[in-house]
Amino acid sequence: MKVTVYATYDSVEDKVIKDRLVVVVDVLRATSTIITSLANGCKEVIPVVEIEEAMNLSKNYEKDAYLLAGERNALKIEGFDLSNSPAEYTKDMVEDRTIIFTTTNGTKAIRKAEGANEIILGALINAKAVSDYILSRGEDIVFICAGTEGKFSLDDIATVGAIIYRMDDGSGQLKLDDLGLVCRHIYREYKGNLESVFKKSRHYNVLKKANYYNDILYCLKEDMISIVPEYTDGIVKIK
């Protein structure tokens, strides 16, 4: 099974993802938040790139049927219902609702994956579920890390490493590209203390400064949720 990893969404080559199973990872925090929201019973998540696009889309829904959610510069967008903090996506808040969601990098990464055969979302909180799903498909796989504003993000790389580590039974069937090898190496080295890796990343420090340290701790929890979200026809739902 060939494993290809892209460090940022804008480095993705359309010809490589075409016809492939793709996993999009934005562990801090977009994919962690979407997974949480679906696990807490939201109907669906619609990832959009622009704030205006989100607002226009919301006009198609009844008042109580949707929530406008997301962030810019890690903070809640003016006039929106929710920020990108997974702590806000409680059952009471999201159950049976459509979440119209826009974030700086994560929703762009999801949209960039359009053109793949199948798109699923991964984070540490569902790492095992994603790894099990990939193995059940037995196909070549492409990981797309969201990164941070066009740059490589250590937290996403460590998270891809966590998924690859769970996929690897040591039989040599995984054919990792160079970045895949780095991902697995980082996870192996820091397994059990992933925060020490996250700490070095730029986005960790942005979130900490914005008083979102509890979100970081939440996003670091491994294998706590067993769902695999799938993005298809513009909508994310539980697979």
Ligand code: MLT
């Ligand atoms: C993003 O999509 O850029 C991130 O999820 C930002 C954040 O942590 O809010």
